[in-house]
Amino acid sequence: MKKYNVAIVGATGAVGEKLIQLLEDSSIAINELHLLASARSAGRKLIFNSQEVTVEETTESAFKGIDIAFFSAGGSITQKFHQAARDSGAIVIDNTSAFRMDPNTPLVVPEVNPEALRDHTYLIANPNCSTIQMVAALKPIEAAFGLDRVIVSTYQAVSGAGLHALEELEEQTKAVLAGEEPKANILPSGGDKKHYPIAFNAIPQIDLFSEDGYTFEEWKMMNETKKIMGLPNLKIAATCVRIPVMSGHSESVYIEVEKDGVTADEIREVLKDAPGIVLQDDPSTQTYPMVITAVDKKDTYVGRIRRDVDNPKGFHLWIVSDNLIKGAAWNSIQIAEKMIEMALV
Amino acid sequence: MKKYNVAIVGATGAVGEKLIQLLEDSSIAINELHLLASARSAGRKLIFNSQEVTVEETTESAFKGIDIAFFSAGGSITQKFHQAARDSGAIVIDNTSAFRMDPNTPLVVPEVNPEALRDHTYLIANPNCSTIQMVAALKPIEAAFGLDRVIVSTYQAVSGAGLHALEELEEQTKAVLAGEEPKANILPSGGDKKHYPIAFNAIPQIDLFSEDGYTFEEWKMMNETKKIMGLPNLKIAATCVRIPVMSGHSESVYIEVEKDGVTADEIREVLKDAPGIVLQDDPSTQTYPMVITAVDKKDTYVGRIRRDVDNPKGFHLWIVSDNLIKGAAWNSIQIAEKMIEMALV
Numbered sequence: 053m054k055k056y057n058v059a060i061v062g063a064t065g066a067v068g069e070k071l072i073q074l075l076e077d078s079s080i081a082i083n084e085l086h087l088l089a090s091a092r093s094a095g096r097k098l099i100f101n102s103q104e105v106t107v108e109e110t111t112e113s114a115f116k117g118i119d120i121a122f123f124s125a126g127g128s129i130t131q132k133f134h135q136a137a138r139d140s141g142a143i144v145i146d147n148t149s150a151f152r153m154d155p156n157t158p159l160v161v162p163e164v165n166p167e168a169l170r171d172h173t174y175l176i177a178n179p180n181c182s183t184i185q186m187v188a189a190l191k192p193i194e195a196a197f198g199l200d201r202v203i204v205s206t207y208q209a210v211s212g213a214g215l216h217a218l219e220e221l222e223e224q225t226k227a228v229l230a231g232e233e234p235k236a237n238i239l240p241s242g243g244d245k246k247h248y249p250i251a252f253n254a255i256p257q258i259d260l261f262s263e264d265g266y267t268f269e270e271w272k273m274m275n276e277t278k279k280i281m282g283l284p285n286l287k288i289a290a291t292c293v294r295i296p297v298m299s300g301h302s303e304s305v306y307i308e309v310e311k312d313g314v315t316a317d318e319i320r321e322v323l324k325d326a327p328g329i330v331l332q333d334d335p336s337t338q339t340y341p342m343v344i345t346a347v348d349k350k351d352t353y354v355g356r357i358r359r360d361v362d363n364p365k366g367f368h369l370w371i372v373s374d375n376l377i378k379g380a381a382w383n384s385i386q387i388a389e390k391m392i393e394m395a396l397v
Numbered sequence: 398m399k400k401y402n403v404a405i406v407g408a409t410g411a412v413g414e415k416l417i418q419l420l421e422d423s424s425i426a427i428n429e430l431h432l433l434a435s436a437r438s439a440g441r442k443l444i445f446n447s448q449e450v451t452v453e454e455t456t457e458s459a460f461k462g463i464d465i466a467f468f469s470a471g472g473s474i475t476q477k478f479h480q481a482a483r484d485s486g487a488i489v490i491d492n493t494s495a496f497r498m499d500p501n502t503p504l505v506v507p508e509v510n511p512e513a514l515r516d517h518t519y520l521i522a523n524p525n526c527s528t529i530q531m532v533a534a535l536k537p538i539e540a541a542f543g544l545d546r547v548i549v550s551t552y553q554a555v556s557g558a559g560l561h562a563l564e565e566l567e568e569q570t571k572a573v574l575a576g577e578e579p580k581a582n583i584l585p586s587g588g589d590k591k592h593y594p595i596a597f598n599a600i601p602q603i604d605l606f607s608e609d610g611y612t613f614e615e616w617k618m619m620n621e622t623k624k625i626m627g628l629p630n631l632k633i634a635a636t637c638v639r640i641p642v643m644s645g646h647s648e649s650v651y652i653e654v655e656k657d658g659v660t661a662d663e664i665r666e667v668l669k670d671a672p673g674i675v676l677q678d679d680p681s682t683q684t685y686p687m688v689i690t691a692v693d694k695k696d697t698y699v700g701r702i703r704r705d706v707d708n709p710k711g712f713h714l715w716i717v718s719d720n721l722i723k724g725a726a727w728n729s730i731q732i733a734e735k736m737i738e739m740a741l742v
Contacts, residue, residue, distance in 0.1 A: 201707075203548055203651050205550035205649035207552065207599045207638065207640065222574060225570060225574065226574065229567060229570065229571065240683070244683060245683065246682075246683045248683075248687060248689070249689060252641065252642050252643050252688075252689070253642065253687055253688055253689045254552045254640060254642060254647045254687065254688060255687060256647070256649075256685050256686075256687070256700070256701050256715045257683060257685065261680035261681070261683075264703065265661070265680055265701070265702070265703040266703060266706075274706065287706075287707035287708070288706075288707070289651070289705050289706060289707070289711070289713060291649040291701070291713055291715070293552065293647070293649065295552065295599060295640045295641070295642075296597065296640070296641050296642070297597050297598065297599060297640075297641070298597050302599045302601070302638070304550035304601075304636040304638065304649075306548050306634070306651075316610070335606035335610050336606070337591075338585070338589060338590065338591045338593075338602060338606075340601050340602065341601070342593060342598055342599065342600060342601070343597075343598055343599060344593065344594060344597070344598045355601070356601050356610070356636070357610070358609065358610040358611060360634050361611075361619065361632075361633075361634060362546075362632035362633070362634070363632070366634070368634060368636055370601045370636070
């Protein structure tokens, strides 16, 4: 059995931490694990499989001999180092938005479009967290009944903005409870001009605004969903909102299917057996997905499924998953596992 | 100028507190203010206009001489005492759901359907908090361009479930920050079997479930909107979600207007001058409604207005208001003010 040399770029970040932890659960036979980060973090020691691993600086030569390189250190680091990694023969699995919409880069959720992996040029893009859990739930529905339209409003966790944003949520929460003014330096977007507290608030901005009034996070959900599902004409609109949750994104999703006469029970039936999906949908026992139960899990949870009152082809769903796991680290690992299974690496 | 004797039933509750405070701002000339509550709270002293007022027990005889009685102590108290109040000649303005869908009871948001007050039989229903702010924002749009469809996902505050729920949010938040297990005894609904923590969570259940899988909160939004706006055939669907915010409901609202060729700018123009509405919509300065700025205010804030990418008649809006103020106490007071202005009391 082949063993692989694996690198994690951004090993000290929120997603990097999860990658290290989840690689222990994966079927990838690992020969060497290289933990890469900025020069500032080099020398730190992290634990993988009960062994200390020293963090190294990300450099072009750091990819020598690497078979699989997970990138999760921001788009600029991907831009800077992806070519060196690819030139070294590594498959880059990139968790940033740098190449997601590049027509030559597969954008993959393994349960949804694994065949796209065959067209790789040593670079696979991992989709946006809020997109992954939605397409994982919508794919089985689309396969069975067609999909004409999606309207989604998100309830996104703070961990999606990184460990510093999580610390800020904690500090702000303590300040509010102590009757003090919370300080905001990161959210809604580190790169934007104004910052607002997220503690006990809901912020209808994730990432920067594009000129048309949609945010880039909203465009990511709209464009990536079309690309991953292979539905360029899908009607889709997103409103992306940050709420004071640590980890776990929730989504209120309205869909219209193509087929006539579909029932909510038929949608439940299709989701019940879908890979990576857990159906949690029984109002009589107050069973529905929530972040407090979905956090630290690899699956995507779906519930509150009900037919629209006015449109017989319309359905409402509530979709929850851990944004750092299925939404980032675990989906990246699944991409690597699938490529090994398909003999692409 | 006529002076009125006013009673508040449920004076020690979350909405009762706001009623006492906001009556100081109102144009109602008050002769006597009677604060009514359960026997347990009788004898407590509260402050109105810098004067101590002693809480009395709610009894049938407590309404003698009262002109206007605000009820906000739960549906069962309204059921028990509304007739005594009406028989005493008081106008009952009821903040519970007891009579909202009663065809003989006007359900009123004064900016939207003041004329309905003329048909009162000494009982006016104050709508559900999440409904009020939405119809306040949608009415001017509907008046200008027609309204065919509404799909709303809510982000509702904990104060809507009362002062004990707010205390629970605070206790749970402290527990989570201390690494302890949060205790849940109230939410999602005091009357339901299971309780879940709201701290750092999102709960897709408000009120109990009806048999069709929608919650009663969702049905309230759907049915009350049709009644208040006088649009029995409006297509409307709601998903109601509680988030860890103290006060202030946010709503992600998708609408379809009837008229062709409407622009987002035209919708902004109409909202800019609408009564009770504040337009906060400038992505270039990160200006949009948030609960942290809307809390303790009487207005409804609207922003993130943008045309749907696929449907030229579709628009997305983000609507925020203080659920205890415009969503409850202030709307009730505005009903009383409007009735005085219309010489109905």
